[in-house]
Amino acid sequence: MPDPGLSPLPSSLPGAAARFGAHVLANAGANAGANGHVSGAEAAVGVLPGGFSLPGPPSVPVPAAGAVPVGEVPVGEGAAAARQPSPALERILRGPSGLGTASLHLARYEVPVAVGPPAPGAPVAGHPIPGLYHHPVPDPDPARVEEISRRIKAWALDEVELYPEDWEDQFDGFSVGRYMVACHPDAPTVEHLMLATRLMVAENAVDDCYCEDHGGSPIGLGGRLLLAHTALDPLHTTKEYQPQWAQSLHADAPRRAYRSAMEYFLQQSTPSQADRFRHDMARLHLGYLAEAAWAQTEHVPEVWEYLAMRQFNNFRPCPTITDTVGGYELPADLHALPAMQRVIALAGNATTIVNDLYSYTKELNSPGRHLNLPVVIADREGTSERDAYLKAVEVHNDLMRDFEAEAAALAAACPVPNVLRFLRGVAVWVDGNHYWHQTNTYRYSLPDFW
Template identity: 30%
Template sequence: MSPLGGPTGVGTSAARRFAGRQALLRTDADLPALGLECPPPRRVDPLLAARLDARLLKWAERIGLYHGRLEQVRAAGFGRLAALCYPGTDNEDLLLVPARCALAIWAMDDHYCDNPDLGAVPSLLGSRLARASAVLGRVSLPARFEAPFAAAIRDDPALEGLRSAVGHLQRITTPAQLDRTLHTLRSLFTGLAQEGTWRATGHRPLVWEYLLNRQANSFTPCMTVIDALGGYQLPANVWAHPRVQDAVGTAALAASIANDIHSADVEDEGGDFNLQQAIVTEQDCTPAEALHLSAGLHNELMHRFHRQRAHLTVSGPRELPRFLDGVLDWCAGSLAWHQSAPRYRQRPGRPSPYGKEQP
């Protein structure tokens, strides 16, 4: 869900407006009654969150992200997201690293995919995503072309934000840790490009197609930095093991479904490329039924992750239980953030569906 208006963002460019579709309207009691299964966040520290948000806002202003809309960026609370999701450290400098990365990717999605007021042009999406992938590194241009490429980055706030965020990430990670994050970011760009193709062709994905896209366009990049922030390293061969990849992918998909559930009908807009809308279209059910089916898929995935985590904790190396605990912490913090972020709690003219303020 975009911090600046309609439903967009990291793992949330799923929710688009389109004509002729039924909005996924909820009652005020719907979301709490869904019973999304996830533990509460391990750390709730409003003062830490406020300090991180203030520093993040200064960074965004310096980069030029969301020019003229910085108060809405503050309200989005990406610093608070980092404080909730990474309880393994209290170091503000470290916590700012994933906060910058999250805001940079959200901004790229808004500037490129979703918001014409910020410069989004559908016909340019593919070339812009290719440039963004190049900004992630490993580009070996002849010397005389390096300066024009650097100038193109400086002239584009979305690219400059991504470049800066990855630069900060590089300073706290080993090469192996950095490589895993960049790999998952490129997968995320692939997911955004696929959505662009769906929009251009008018294709409405089946549920399995949508979930495949969500596996790429998910929160996995956020999870890749858990060990770097905790001051240890999950060995590269352990990260790459199919069972570990499956466990992390399961948790990331569950978190993405939770995001869909919370962002489906903000401002009463239709949910193009949203899980609930895919279910409504495919199964010819009501939006309320689709909402509960989505919650059931979320809980099914969380149960699977708990089983995977229990097995891997017994059979894996000593760093793995700590990392998987961090993945669960991330899911818990993300859900708490979604439950209390203003853009998910409130729609114009309607009270919060959550009642009192959440953590």
């Protein structure tokens, strides 16, 4: 396995900023034109909190831009030219070079492509959604997948008593081992991978048991989520009531899973990383509550309202721990940069729309009405189901391109090794998330829209 990488840099914004390059600012000055316009991505990384400006750019050669991805939805000539992979994007996908940077390279293809039909006779592990912008990834290491699958099932059964026997097929069908190994190829050990795997399983237990498939309901959800959240963010109360709270953490499967997964996470994470994760889980729970409130009032949100909810009810807690799982730390002040926050938010939003698209048929066949982006577009914009689905694909593609453009701009402006590795880790998580959805034919199938 690769070395976990360079030691974390001191958590000092001025110290990190002294290492910054300002390629993006230089490009902004060259491209501003007569009206002096600077793009949002360039402005986001140009000035740091407190008015700290980036230093001047060194001269760094970059490769030529790559081709437009195969299978893209056709767009106008100007938009197509603007959306071609930029040199900065190819630089982040390629990774850093030079002495001591070999461990920063992850298993990601250099040029964005959309997968075509498999070769005749080749094994098919699910079909990607036609026209969906994504990056293919190699199949994850089978030995690691097998070991993670074995360990997580033992944890679920023996340590937290997560599910009854009649749920075993669903647990196995989730293929969480393949999911997490695909999303974290740079994890230095199996135990690092288990950090993400336990948390993923615990989060899904809360979603299923509190919100959806296995007895979930919007009624009373806030109280259940609040008490479960104390398994992640512990209650500080009086000695008289502390034992009652501690006992409550074993009251149901979601709380048992949250408590145990968080205990393991705390053994490998820094206090800053743990607090970051708690904050993102609070975001997730807020999104659950918004969706539940709409269900109770039978409200179909506007498309922009739905996307706002999905920015909270999404996968963000998963890629945000990519440094913990990778065995290093992105310092808190760098993680908190507005440009970094935008990159993480866009990654979470894009991966969550992937879930909406791949789970569309599954949700249509489930009891009740499930909100997802195609359903909301069809209702609010008066389109057919097919046209709404295809428009949702376009929304995803726009989010993906924005994510990659913002990540490339930040990588160019802040070439600190841990920043570059974190950005690449998030990008690889995005790719692994799509891989799992595409290949999990136990759970997902595509609608007949093509």
